Amino acid sequence: MRTITLHDYKLRMLRVLVHIQKHLDDPLALEELARLACFSPCHFHRVFKGMVGESVKEHIRRLRLERAASHLKLSAAPVTHIAFDAGYESHEGFTRSFRAAFGLSPSQFRRSKKRKTATAAPSGLHYGHGTAVREFKTTRPRDRSMKVKIEHREPIHVAFMRHVGPYGEVGATWDKFLPVLGKEGLLGGDSLFIGICHDDPEVTPPDKVRYDACVTVDESFQPAGDIGVQVIPGGEYAVTTHFGPYQKLGETYTELLGQWLPRSGHELRATPCFEVYLNDPQSTDPEDLVTDIYAPVQSEPGFTNLTSKPNSKGNSRK
Amino acid sequence: MKTQQKLDLYKLHKAEYAATRKPALVELQPATFLAISGQGAPGGERFTASIGALYGVAFTIKMTRKFAGGQDYSVCKLEGQWGSESAQDFAKLPRDQWLWKLLIRTPDFIGEEDLRQAVAVLLKRGKGKAVKSVRLETLAEGPCIQMLHVGPYDKECETIAVMKAFAEKQQLQFSGKHHEIYLSDPRRVAPERLKTILRQPVRQS
Numbered sequence: 001m002r003t004i005t006l007h008d009y010k011l012r013m014l015r016v017l018v019h020i021q022k023h024l025d026d027p028l029a030l031e032e033l034a035r036l037a038c039f040s041p042c043h044f045h046r047v048f049k050g051m052v053g054e055s056v057k058e059h060i061r062r063l064r065l066e067r068a069a070s071h072l073k074l075s076a077a078p079v080t081h082i083a084f085d086a087g088y089e090s091h092e093g094f095t096r097s098f099r100a101a102f103g104l105s106p107s108q109f110r111r112s113k114k115r116k117t118a119t120a121a122p123s124g125l126h127y128g129h130g131t132a133v134r135e136f137k138t139t140r141p142r143d144r145s146m147k148v149k150i151e152h153r154e155p156i157h158v159a160f161m162r163h164v165g166p167y168g169e170v171g172a173t174w175d176k177f178l179p180v181l182g183k184e185g186l187l188g189g190d191s192l193f194i195g196i197c198h199d200d201p202e203v204t205p206p207d208k209v210r211y212d213a214c215v216t217v218d219e220s221f222q223p224a225g226d227i228g229v230q231v232i233p234g235g236e237y238a239v240t241t242h243f244g245p246y247q248k249l250g251e252t253y254t255e256l257l258g259q260w261l262p263r264s265g266h267e268l269r270a271t272p273c274f275e276v277y278l279n280d281p282q283s284t285d286p287e288d289l290v291t292d293i294y295a296p297v298q299s300e301p302g303f304t305n306l307t308s309k310p311n312s313k314g315n316s317r318k
Numbered sequence: 319m320k321t322q323q324k325l326d327l328y329k330l331h332k333a334e335y336a337a338t339r340k341p342a343l344v345e346l347q348p349a350t351f352l353a354i355s356g357q358g359a360p361g362g363e364r365f366t367a368s369i370g371a372l373y374g375v376a377f378t379i380k381m382t383r384k385f386a387g388g389q390d391y392s393v394c395k396l397e398g399q400w401g402s403e404s405a406q407d408f409a410k411l412p413r414d415q416w417l418w419k420l421l422i423r424t425p426d427f428i429g430e431e432d433l434r435q436a437v438a439v440l441l442k443r444g445k446g447k448a449v450k451s452v453r454l455e456t457l458a459e460g461p462c463i464q465m466l467h468v469g470p471y472d473k474e475c476e477t478i479a480v481m482k483a484f485a486e487k488q489q490l491q492f493s494g495k496h497h498e499i500y501l502s503d504p505r506r507v508a509p510e511r512l513k514t515i516l517r518q519p520v521r522q523s
Contacts, residue, residue, distance in 0.1 A: 179382070182380065189374040190370050241506055288501075290505070
């Protein structure tokens, strides 16, 4: 069986990028974009950000601003209309974003001699490419020496407590969860402390982000109250270690899934990533925290139509 | 109310843990530890099981107390005392003759009953018999030379030599067990970046 290459990943991502250019005014659901490229929705945002160099949201926002800039130059439409077309509800909000991107207010830009409507983008993709998007630059790995090993894991039985709310507040859930397990003698020296983040904090509103605080238990453990049991699927995982504060875990995920993975010959499986905390954040300086990140992978392509061209008829909405 | 400040013993006794890469003379007050002793090479089976048992007991005591609404505190970092049965410098002996005592500093309000309960509940869950060897101990080290060692454990002799020279300059001599405080996690941190506080009790020579 042939291995998956960076080229395959780029072809699949191109379908998404073309679709976004053609549907800039539609609400673009992440699940739908992921499906277009045969990416599992639970990993798509990270793959996108790693490959394109900006999040889906940032990408769409930038293209809409570039389009607004071109409308300012080429049409006589009032700025308020253009702002509305760019997805802004207020003139002020539009002006602020526009100034941040172009260094001028929309009306100054219209009067100026500036012609360039493109803003800085690592991918080299800009508004106006439309269906002519044929190529984009993938972000180069920051640190090309990112150490990743492929590990086979048996299924992991865990007790967990679900946290729904801002990612930065998961500590409160751990604080509630660990004493309940601890007093039962369930925190032996070999217990693993695992986190599973089900949502992307950049896409999901902070109050809806789901995160599971997990501790390994044996099969005899009975769920009770707000403590549940789940099994983290076994199989092959790409594992890398994140050094430093938990707030920066997202960057390492992006690098692993969006930069290392497309060049690795592996495909993601549709089960969540998880992280294993190796030290105690209560007695460790944030800079010294060590966390292993596990991404579920397989070495065979999960899909058969990998090399087919971006399908122009593939858009499900009109 | 549950808004009590979390107790961090290392921060509370800052002067006792503020080591730099220059040797310094510090005065240690008596302190309570959870401890487990053994003999053999670091990294050996017995050693590894003992670390697991010590942490298991430390976290079980802490979490049991926290669940009951008692004063919350951080579980401190792993520490160790090293020596040998003979008076000889242990580092020169074969590793299987090394005697060690692994320690986790614990608040004074943790007592024998807390320990007994934690060991019982861990045994009931089948978390390994080694937990039975965990003890509560008080160390009163008094005056000590202390210095931060950055690098692999097997290069500690270089730092110890600096400490020894520093002690001699002040008419002090090493007396008592070599003590280390492991600030870094050797499972992932590169050996050259490992930070360890070395502590050596001294007395007037």
